[in-house]
Each structure stands twice: as structure tokens, then as C-alpha cells.
Amino acid sequence: MCGTCGCGDGETRIEGDELHEHGHTHADGTTHHHPHDHAHDRGQAHDHGHAYMPAHSHAPGVPKRRMVQIEQDILAKNNAYAEENRKLFAERGIFALNLVSSPGSGKTSLLVKTIEALHGTARVAVIEGDQQTSQDAERIRATGAPAVQINTGKGCHLDAHMVGHALEKLELADDGLLMIENVGNLVCPAAFDLGEAHKVVILSVTEGEDKPIKYPDMFRAARLMLLNKCDLLPYLSFSVPRAIEYARRVNPGIEVIQMSSTTGEGMDAWLAWIARGAAEAKGQRIETVASLKRRIAELEQRLAQAAG
Amino acid sequence: MHEMSLAEGVLQLLEDAAGRENFRRVTTVWIEIGRLSGVEPEAMAFCFDAVTRGSIAEGARLEIISVPGTGHCLECGRDTELEAVYDSCSHCGAVPVQVTGGTEMRVKELEVD
Numbered sequence: 534m535c536g537t538c539g540c541g542d543g544e545t546r547i548e549g550d551e552l553h554e555h556g557h558t559h560a561d562g563t564t565h566h567h568p569h570d571h572a573h574d575r576g577q578a579h580d581h582g583h584a585y586m587p588a589h590s591h592a593p594g595v596p597k598r599r600m601v602q603i604e605q606d607i608l609a610k611n612n613a614y615a616e617e618n619r620k621l622f623a624e625r626g627i628f629a630l631n632l633v634s635s636p637g638s639g640k641t642s643l644l645v646k647t648i649e650a651l652h653g654t655a656r657v658a659v660i661e662g663d664q665q666t667s668q669d670a671e672r673i674r675a676t677g678a679p680a681v682q683i684n685t686g687k688g689c690h691l692d693a694h695m696v697g698h699a700l701e702k703l704e705l706a707d708d709g710l711l712m713i714e715n716v717g718n719l720v721c722p723a724a725f726d727l728g729e730a731h732k733v734v735i736l737s738v739t740e741g742e743d744k745p746i747k748y749p750d751m752f753r754a755a756r757l758m759l760l761n762k763c764d765l766l767p768y769l770s771f772s773v774p775r776a777i778e779y780a781r782r783v784n785p786g787i788e789v790i791q792m793s794s795t796t797g798e799g800m801d802a803w804l805a806w807i808a809r810g811a812a813e814a815k816g817q818r819i820e821t822v823a824s825l826k827r828r829i830a831e832l833e834q835r836l837a838q839a840a841g
Numbered sequence: 842m843h844e845m846s847l848a849e850g851v852l853q854l855l856e857d858a859a860g861r862e863n864f865r866r867v868t869t870v871w872i873e874i875g876r877l878s879g880v881e882p883e884a885m886a887f888c889f890d891a892v893t894r895g896s897i898a899e900g901a902r903l904e905i906i907s908v909p910g911t912g913h914c915l916e917c918g919r920d921t922e923l924e925a926v927y928d929s930c931s932h933c934g935a936v937p938v939q940v941t942g943g944t945e946m947r948v949k950e951l952e953v954d
Contacts, residue, residue, distance in 0.1 A: 597954060598868070598952060598953070598954055599864075599952070599953060600950055600951065600952055600953075601858060601862050601864065601950060601951045601952075601953050602949075602950050603854060603858055603947075603948040603949060603950055603951060604947065604948075604949060604950075605854050605947060605948050606945075606946065606947055607847050607850045607851055607854070607872065607946040607947060607948060608847070608850055608946065609850070609854065610850055610853050610854075611846075611850065688846070689843055690843055690846070692846065720843070720879065721843035721846075723879065724843055724847075724878075724879065724946075725843070725846075746925075746927050749925060749926045749927055750879040750926070753926055753940075779927075781937070782927045782936050782937055783926050783927045783937070784937075785937045
């Protein structure tokens, strides 16, 4: 993870970002290598507790051993970063989707086709997550859409903090779309909120139809399941009704679209689903701006009255 | 293996608490892991040992409190235990059951020096 905020072990790389550095050397020459928090302005504002303090130097009145109540969610830090991202999306009317699947489900091809289909109607930006290489981001950029690659190194999922940094490097359009293609993995990304409006899980029909019950957490976290590569159904024994039944068993509210990014089947339904979400995000932004303007007008009126 | 990230999350909470509560070493950590959270307790313990090396929690004992999965049956209206999120109601056999507990991952309390 990046040295700016230090949530990991230095494996993550975000394209165009060579400034992240782990560990630092103190005046006495000792070099530390540890996670730490500090301001995102790349300033010197360090704020972290050092691991080693002199032993047995207890403050007077503090018992040697004691219990401390914490009662905090382990994902609290990630969730706080996710809320920051979500706030940014809300302020700018951006409809953000977190695309999750196993490797090889056709996520990137689907994204390319989606961006091409939306050309001229919506502005799409993409964050690509993979352990290694920037091949996917390059495929996206070939469509003309801005894309940033995050390489997670050994990491098996994107987290909200990495996405926050990638957002700094992306040209985001107000009222546009943000597609975050997560690392191909049906397990870990389920637990990490990135600030997205919805997770969209892609299941290709070349995989087992029982994936939803084998990897229930992911299908439970998703709002929409795209059944991809449906053009191959005639050659497979994949049962679409059974796959949908399994998905609804773990997530009764999940929506399903059968599609093929090769033939274009189901593309209209997918684009319509995106358009509904994007319209909602835009509507909320306009509503927020309108209510803020009303509030300013009210306050100005009160100020004028008080001054008068 | 997102247990590694979770273990890092635990360590961050410990470091934050150390500043707030003025302690220098953690000797025991109690965490609650729901059985429906998708977290493998053994992997969690392994990763905790790895990420706490050289930290305020080096060598700390990790006590994992396993929280059973519970759900509410939409069909018969009763509460039921769940081993998996897609389990059927133990009373009437209906699916789906609304999950009401067992997805948590929380740091509960610490013993500190």
C-alpha cells in the first residue's frame, strides 16, 4: 500500500504515481518501516505512534495492565475512506460501479463494449485493478476513455484508500460514470466498500452455475448480476434458471441481465440499467445543489435582518 | 486471503487506540468474527502474527470470539440459526432467510500494558 497513508506493505502501485515511499530515516540514522497516517498533501505532517517506547516507563497512576474497550469494526478505516469517495461521487453526480467477478469472466471486454456504446451519451472514467500489468487500462484508454491502473501487487482486492488515490489522477466528468474493475476474485472484494453506488457481479456461463452458492458473499453484496457470454449457451450445459435461483437464494433482491458482449445481446438492458442509476445520481446532485442554494438564501436573509 | 488486509485493519485500530488511551503494548486482543463474515479464523490468526511483528502488538494473544449466524425467516416469521447465508429456515424449510447476525468483524477489547 502507498506510503502516503500507509495501509499496507508497499506492494500497491498506482499508475503515474512514483512518489510513494515507505519507511523513513530519522535524524539519529535509524530507519523505520511501518504503517503510518499523515496528511494527503505529501507534506511533512506525520501523525503516528512509534512502535517501540522504552519499556516499564508507565505514567504514574496508570495501572500496569488494564483493559481497553474498542468496539470498532475491523473495516472502519476502509469504510471511512469509502465514505469520502462516496461523498465526492455525490457532490459531482457521479454514478460509480464496482465490477467484480472471477478472472476471465469478460469484465474488460464488457467494459470496452459498454464505453463504445455510451460514446456521445455519457462520459465514462475507469479504474482498473489487477495484481500486475497495465494492459487493461491500456485497453480502456484505446477507447478514448480516461483510465488509471492500480496494481495491487500481492493484494487480492482493491480497497477504498487505493481508489481514493486513483481518483486524484482521473479526469472525472460531473454527472459521468465511474467503472471500477476490481481484481478478478470472487472472495475478497466482497468485503471492501469502495464508495460505489453498487457492486455488479459478472458471472460468465462458461463457469459453474453454482458459483453464487459457492461464493455467496460476493453475490450477496451485489445489486446486479450480469450473466455474460450467453452466446455460448448452446454449447454448454449451463442452466440459466438454476444460476438465477442460486443467486436469489443468497440475495433475494439481486437483479439479473443475460447478455453477451460479443453479440450485443442484453446490451440494451444493461445500458438502460446504467442510465437509470446515472439519472438518479445526477438528480441527487441537482437536488443537493438546489437545497444548498435555498439554505444560502435563507442565511443571507437572516444576516441582512440581523445587520439591519 | 483478505485476512491479511483485515489483520492490518486490526493493527491500525490498535495503533489509533494506543495514542488515544495512552498505552504502549498490547498483550491480548479480543475480536468478534461472525460465522457468515467469510473470514477464516485460522488464516486471521496467522496474518495477525505476521502483521504485528515489530509493532505495539508483537507477540499479543489473539482471542477470536466466533459469533453464530442468525436469520429471520420471511415465511414463518421465526428466528433461525444459519451456517451459511443461503441456508433454509430450520423451522419451516423456506428460503431465503434474512440474515440478522453473524457477519460482524469487530475488535472488542484489548488487554494492554
